[in-house]
Amino acid sequence: MSDSSPIQPRLLLAGLHPMILEDSRLQFCDRYRIDTVNANEHSLLSGVVRLRPDVVLVDFLCAGSLKTITRIKEIRPSCHVLGVTGMRRAEVREAILSAGAEGVLYRYDAAAELAPAIDAVLSGQPYVSLAVTRAIENSRTNRLKQMADLTDLDRRVLHLIVRDYPAYRIAMVLGLPIGAVRLSIAHLKRRFNVRTKQELKHCVVTHALFSVVP
Template sequence: MTVIRVLLADDQRVVREGLALVLGLLPDVEVVGAAGDGAEAVELAVRLRPDIVLMDLRMPRCDGVEATRRLRQRAPEVRVVVLTTYSDDRSMLEALRAGAKGYLTKEAGGEEIRAALQRVLDDGAALDPAVQHHVLNALTQPPPVKADELLTPREVEVLRLIAAGLSNGEIAARLFISEGTVKSHVNHLLAKIGGRDRAQAVAYAYRNGLAPGE
């Protein structure tokens, strides 16, 4: 019988201890360690080399997605199965893109977790039925349009200067165009990004790497 060596990562001590107790009752699962945050999980996984890290998403210092990403670089043979209370599209997709091989909610019981661990160990994938529809939703959504594909080069210039805190008059002087032209560019780019005002334009610039210094 192959024993699955598991490392637990959750910032709540009661959850870690509860999981260790439940998994410890299974004959083919061995809990080799427990971490209270993502950074500790990575260090322990690199040192202990478990088969699988059972990873929470919301943790201090380093969350589960970033920890999964670091593990893929530092210990690619260690698989990650997310075990979390979050089953929304964004959390799930971020985890899977970071390299997680499974995604379970904390409503899963011991046998469900064990079965998921075994599937992942066998190079499969394990998705809780409660989150499978999120995968389908994500696959049917069109990919987001990149900022440099959505906006003209001049609109990108104007957006960068807005994010830098310049007024329309200052932008006009910087780009050697009229203030009326600047206003036109601002109105066009706001319409394209679905923004109502300059604050939302600044937020868009930061999200898309168009802010000063990025």
């Protein structure tokens, strides 16, 4: 008589803290087949080839780069990748997801969120830690407050910066002296705590502030 019990998904853990590894084994040994490897790219990719995991959890504190995600997906396209990070910024979340990961886990909540994260990605749904989502929303709220305090001139200048207008063209469009435009740009950089116009544009786009720019 054959064993008809379902095959457990294989989970490959790379570079996680030993306490998280031990906790994961204790919690999920009856749900997943769990393997561990070092997070250096050679060991990780070799493990993907050899073990053919369904889900890879990789901590970027130890992993080489985001390109590791892309290489995992090239080796095993059906594999789901969860990236672990200690940063809770929108650009970090987007970078991990853009590299091909299906989920982002906040390192200090990884043990508690591992089960729902795995269930989500195995069912085809993305997963982002609640702590990351909350931090991004709080950051966006602060940015919206900064937007609300801008003068009409600064708003119009910002709108054109987002459209990649150089300072001289902004001056022409708004009928202003180039000096006034440069002062406005300098004020916007200080206001949003960035150093360049490109960073200023990135801030507006990342935090979805287009809707509040006239």
